[in-house]
Amino acid sequence: MRIGIIGAGQLGRMLALAGYPLGSRFHFLDRSAEAPGAQVGEIVLGAFDDPQRLAELAQQVELITFDVENVPADLLNEIAAQRPFLPPVNALATAQDRLAEKQLFDSLGIATPQWHAVDSLAELETGIGAIGLPAVLKTRRLGYDGRGQMVLREPADIQTAWEKLGSWPLILEQFMPFEREVSIIGARSTGGETVYYPLSENTHQDGILHYCTAPYIDQAMQATAESYLAQLFEKFDYAGVLTIEFFVVDGQLVANEIAPRVHNSGHWTIEGARTSQFENHIRAIRGLPLGSTTPIGHSAMVNFIGQLPPLETVLAIRGAKYHDYGKSPRPLRKLGHCTITTSDAGDRDSSLQRLLQLVHAGS
Ligand code: AMP
DSSP states (O other): OEEEEEOOSHHHHHHHHHHGGGTOEEEEEESOTTSTTTTSSEEEESOTTOHHHHHHHHHHOSEEEESOSOSOHHHHHHHHHHSOBSSOHHHHHHHTOHHHHHHHHHHHTOOOOOEEEESSHHHHHHHHHHHOSSEEEEESSSOOTTTTEEEEOSTHHHHHHHHHHTTSOEEEEEOOOOSEEEEEEEEEOTTSOEEEOOOEEEEEETTEEEEEEEOOOOHHHHHHHHHHHHHHHHHHTOOEEEEEEEEEETTEEEEEEEESSOOGGGTTHHHHBSSOHHHHHHHHHHTOOOOOOOBOSEEEEEEEESSOOOHHHHHTSTTEEEEEOOOOOOTTOEEEEEEEEESSHHHHHHHHHHHHHHHHHTO
């Protein structure tokens, strides 16, 4: 089974590495022959929104998935008419637009921060009148890892935020004074089978995921998060891995966003769960039985951002596994990660502290 992946980033690379033992072979579309996925599969060189290159990829494979989210939906509908394309285009189209995402949460009764669509300075002022300050102004599209957003704390910030972001369609959100951030990852196969991973607790720095620990054990929250994912699976007649990121406020889940793909907060599952999110994504889109999501002990995952810590030093930490994505260093770029898996949560936490010190010492 030859699988095409639009985008050859680290997610595509880890999908391929998980898919080879299942007999899958991988072809990527990416601008760079040096991209992480291109190092482990065939590459069609070109832009994600180049219809010819997308068609070329489709010719080479039997099934298409993606590791980037920002491919125009109308182009993907053309590709989906030629080859099975999973997860479905409508799930991706919704995730591309924060307004559509919020409307979906509201329609399904999934709690989300108060929000207000903003296309003019007057609408921004009305939104702030309704929501109050602090608030977060975000671009509706193309924002990720905290890019394309600004926190407004006082009235003087309104003008600055408008000057910075006002040329795009925007959404204003209530600023959530969260206790923590968590995410749920699940998979649904083409045959309708579903599995759910335990919640992961995620710590961000400057809008980018810094580290996470899993499982985050809270039975009531787990049940609610799974019921939200189940609703989304049904809504989209979904196949593949799907993620919801949440704020926890007063012990309750408040949805931030969805990602219709494998997710950074699930990298721990490679070593820390019986079946990784990457393998389950491949199983799900191929219509194979899904694998157990049971955690193996307690895990932590730390992103390597901007530079890689020395391999020898990291591997000296008990339970540490090193993942180098094969990228050239650049500030704020995710270059790799490390996962620690231990049988005891306390051991996990002390290894995590050592790893964080190491990562901070190098930055
Ligand atoms: P996003 O790109 O929406 O995932 O935002 C990146 C990070 O910014 C989140 O994980 C939060 O840490 C923070 N953030 C985003 N939206 C809000 C909000 N409405 N209230 C508080 N923090 C937020």
